[in-house]
Amino acid sequence: MSTDKPSVAVWKFASCDGCQLTLLDCEDELLEVAGEVALAYFLEAGLTSVRGSYALSLVEGSITTADDARRIQEVRQASRTLVTIGACATAGGIQALRNFSEVDEFRSIVYAHPEFVETLGTSTPISAHVRVDLELRGCPISKAQLVETISAFLHGRRPNISGRSVCSECKERGNVCVTVAGGTPCLGPITHAGCEALCPAYHRGCYGCYGPADTTNAPSLVVRLREGGMADDDIVRVLRTFNAYADDFRDASEAVAAGKGAE
Amino acid sequence: MKVDGAASGPVVLDTAGLAAAVETLIGDGWSVIAPTVRDGAMVHDVIESVADLPTGWGDKQEPGRYRLRRRDDSARFGYAAPAQSWKRLLFPPRTTLWRAHRPPPGSADRDAGDFVVQVATATPRYAFLGARACEVRAIEIQDRVFLGGAHTDPGYRAARESALVIAVNCSSPADTCFCSSMDAGPRVASGADVVLTEVAEPQHREPWYLAEAFSDRGAALLRRVPSAAATPEAIDAADAVVANAAAHMGREMPDVDLHELLSESLEHPRWDDVAERCLACTSCTLVCPTCFCSSVEDVTDLTGTEARRDRRWASCFELDHSYLHGGSIRSGIRSMYRQWLTHKLGTWFDQFGTSGCVGCGRCVTWCPAGIDITEEIRAIAGPHLQEVTP
Ligand code: SF4
Ligand code: SF4
Ligand code: SF4
Ligand code: SF4
Numbered sequence: 196m197s198t199d200k201p202s203v204a205v206w207k208f209a210s211c212d213g214c215q216l217t218l219l220d221c222e223d224e225l226l227e228v229a230g231e232v233a234l235a236y237f238l239e240a241g242l243t244s245v246r247g248s249y250a251l252s253l254v255e256g257s258i259t260t261a262d263d264a265r266r267i268q269e270v271r272q273a274s275r276t277l278v279t280i281g282a283c284a285t286a287g288g289i290q291a292l293r294n295f296s297e298v299d300e301f302r303s304i305v306y307a308h309p310e311f312v313e314t315l316g317t318s319t320p321i322s323a324h325v326r327v328d329l330e331l332r333g334c335p336i337s338k339a340q341l342v343e344t345i346s347a348f349l350h351g352r353r354p355n356i357s358g359r360s361v362c363s364e365c366k367e368r369g370n371v372c373v374t375v376a377g378g379t380p381c382l383g384p385i386t387h388a389g390c391e392a393l394c395p396a397y398h399r400g401c402y403g404c405y406g407p408a409d410t411t412n413a414p415s416l417v418v419r420l421r422e423g424g425m426a427d428d429d430i431v432r433v434l435r436t437f438n439a440y441a442d443d444f445r446d447a448s449e450a451v452a453a454g455k456g457a458e
Numbered sequence: 459m460k461v462d463g464a465a466s467g468p469v470v471l472d473t474a475g476l477a478a479a480v481e482t483l484i485g486d487g488w489s490v491i492a493p494t495v496r497d498g499a500m501v502h503d504v505i506e507s508v509a510d511l512p513t514g515w516g517d518k519q520e521p522g523r524y525r526l527r528r529r530d531d532s533a534r535f536g537y538a539a540p541a542q543s544w545k546r547l548l549f550p551p552r553t554t555l556w557r558a559h560r561p562p563p564g565s566a567d568r569d570a571g572d573f574v575v576q577v578a579t580a581t582p583r584y585a586f587l588g589a590r591a592c593e594v595r596a597i598e599i600q601d602r603v604f605l606g607g608a609h610t611d612p613g614y615r616a617a618r619e620s621a622l623v624i625a626v627n628c629s630s631p632a633d634t635c636f637c638s639s640m641d642a643g644p645r646v647a648s649g650a651d652v653v654l655t656e657v658a659e660p661q662h663r664e665p666w667y668l669a670e671a672f673s674d675r676g677a678a679l680l681r682r683v684p685s686a687a688a689t690p691e692a693i694d695a696a697d698a699v700v701a702n703a704a705a706h707m708g709r710e711m712p713d714v715d716l717h718e719l720l721s722e723s724l725e726h727p728r729w730d731d732v733a734e735r736c737l738a739c740t741s742c743t744l745v746c747p748t749c750f751c752s753s754v755e756d757v758t759d760l761t762g763t764e765a766r767r768d769r770r771w772a773s774c775f776e777l778d779h780s781y782l783h784g785g786s787i788r789s790g791i792r793s794m795y796r797q798w799l800t801h802k803l804g805t806w807f808d809q810f811g812t813s814g815c816v817g818c819g820r821c822v823t824w825c826p827a828g829i830d831i832t833e834e835i836r837a838i839a840g841p842h843l844q845e846v847t848p
Contacts (some may be wrong), residue, residue, distance in 0.1 A: 227759075412735075
């Protein structure tokens with residue numbers, strides 16, 4: 196690997212690889228800079244130590260094992276800039292549902308030899324372990340935001356990643372609001388922008404795959420969902436998907452699960 | 459009301475006359491934009507003929523709720539404010555202000571400078587068909603924002619100065635409308651080229667229109683389409699439509715000095731109350747026809763040879779809207795909501811000599827939490843209201 200090109204490394208922790216597929220999907224764009232960056236993939240969660248040093252590390256996945264908790268420290272040490280990509284890396288992912296329950300129970304039900312499965316009791320975001328310079332949200336991340344982030348990194352500028360709500364993008368795109376005009380439940384008002392309001396553009400409510408926006412009021416949205424006829428069980432379920440353990444979503448789902456605020 | 463030389467007074471257009479007006483405009487190269495039905499709401503879009511207008515459709519608007527409904531007549535303009543405003547066209551949600559290109563080293567262009575900068579210039583020719591009194595008033599307010607003062611917006615100017623406005627006096631205000639109490643409707647007072655009043659007839663008959671020219675361009679258009687002179691009866695019928703609309707305003711802004719009230723109410727407990735309901739979703743500001751905030755984003759491509767500056771809509775409900783060095787000065791929903799209401803209804807007067815609200819009701823209808831600004835004002839004004847209405 197040449198030393199004068201900025202080196203970009205991609206690391207994988209507990210995740211489904213969907214975000215890396217977004218990276219592969221950027222091949223045309225990335226080929227343009229193939230001469231300018233050296234790209235290294237570390238897809239296997241091997242037990243070997245992290246080698247080399249990297250100008251930019253893109254980290255996919257959450258921390259679910261003691262080995263991963265150690266490896267992320269090494270990745271941080273080896274990286275000048277560390278960007279987490281996707282809901283797993285930024286909020287613990289769908290696997291953070293374990294945080295609401297007892298992992299040992301699942302383990303003995305799911306695996307024939309649970310004694311061989313070494314895992315932590317929680318799935319935690321990268322930011323719970325090391326300093327993170329930027330988080331890219333989404334399940335999976337948006338190709339446009341990834342290219343924007345790498346471009347910004349290469350040219351030493353601030354990436355244009357806004358923490359406003361999905362409603363902003365809905366209005367920008369000219370969608371008719373599915374909640375107001377159709378009564379469809381939508382998490383858009385409390386969800387972080389970045390998808391360009393994809394689901395509402397196809398007449399579906401937002402599922403919150405980008406996690407909480409900068410400023411949210413999940414308890415108020417819960418009131419609206421109830422008014423719209425959604426049962427508390429369903430409200431808990433809709434808040435507990437890809438970003439179940441992101442603070443604002445978690446607090447709201449726990450309050451609903453505990454029966455708080457219900458009439 | 460009418461301009462000099464504009465004319466010979468109001469005329470009556472039938473469907474053929476309206477169709478001819480649309481055809482004439484398209485033939486002259488205008489993009490004719492009008493309300494159309496899409497995804498369960500009225501949405502402005504390019505139309506090819508009068509057949510694209512939402513004949514027989516009406517709406518039902520409430521706080522946080524919008525539904526289309528069938529009317530029992532053949533009106534083409536029998537509904538209140540569409541989902542978004544004409545702002546989308548004059549002040550687009552996202553636009554590129556300029557682009558820069560870095561030619562390869564050694565090329566002739568490269569000698570001229572590191573970057574070749576190109577300022578984006580679009581010159582659309584929009585004809586807005588069906589703009590309401592509140593909407594025309596909102597355009598006049600945005601004119602003060604973008605064209606008043608020393609620094610004007612060239613993109614807005616280009617779109618605005620060419621735009622032809624064929625307004626329609628309102629016949630069917632929604633439950634969320636309060637233009638009367640903002641002195642912004644339902645009758646169009648100025649700012650249009652032609653003003654129509656639609657007189658609807660039962661389903662099997664076509665509606666007809668009283669048409670008045672408010673400008674030379676409007677008069678020229680009317681002269682080119684088939685029409686009949688307006689009889690006193692026709693004028694009375696049209697007046698009755700607008701009078702009926704005025705009598706059916708869905709709500710009312712309390713009649714208080716809003717500027718004074720809000721400047722005295724910065725610590726009112728109601729801000730905490732509304733902060734519990736508001737989602738900080740930005741919808742109200744983005745659908746509001748007068749809100750003008752934007753943010754610029756500088757973008758470079760991966761290779762560093764192309765750069766551009768984009769401008770996009772922004773809102774005081776975004777955390778970054780008040781970001782100064784080190785943090786955001788309005789970090790909670792209480793202060794964000796207070797900014798919206800105090801700016802819109804209060805400090806707007808200091809800035810532009812007018813209210814920022816025309817009573818179109820969009821922020822009420824399209825708020826996913828169903829927050830109604832007239833209700834918030836009523837709560838804040840509480841004691842003041844009792845003083846004026848014993
Ligand atoms: S559809 Fe959802 S995201 Fe879009 S404006 Fe409505 S509530 Fe917001
Ligand atoms: S504040 Fe609300 S009612 Fe007033 S002009 Fe804006 S969107 Fe319309
Ligand atoms: S109310 Fe908010 S979004 Fe609207 S113009 Fe004022 S500061 Fe901007
Ligand atoms: S007032 Fe309503 S539309 Fe405006 S930000 Fe709050 S929730 Fe959204």
